[in-house]
Amino acid sequence: MKIKLLKKLRKLFELQERNNEFRVFENEECSGNIYNKTNWTSKSEAINIRRNWILEKAEHYRKPKKLI
Numbered sequence: 001m002k003i004k005l006l007k008k009l010r011k012l013f014e015l016q017e018r019n020n021e022f023r024v025f026e027n028e029e030c031s032g033n034i035y036n037k038t039n040w041t042s043k044s045e046a047i048n049i050r051r052n053w054i055l056e057k058a059e060h061y062r063k064p065k066k067l068i
Contacts, residue, residue, distance in 0.1 A: 013026055022043045026053070
């Protein structure tokens with residue numbers, strides 16, 4: 001994955017902490033001024049969710065190397 005894209009996606013999804021519990025929060029608005037977020041979980045689970053969200057979003061930027 002390219003460095004600029006990875007940096008952009010890391011800023012898009014952030015970890016929020018409260019009372020030693022973490023959640024993943026997306027800084028981009030969805031329809032109706034609603035933000036995507038998860039429930040409060042452990043840190044390791046929140047990091048895995050964030051990683052999966054980043055990889056799903058990166059799939060939209062995938063382009064083939066050669067066009068036939």
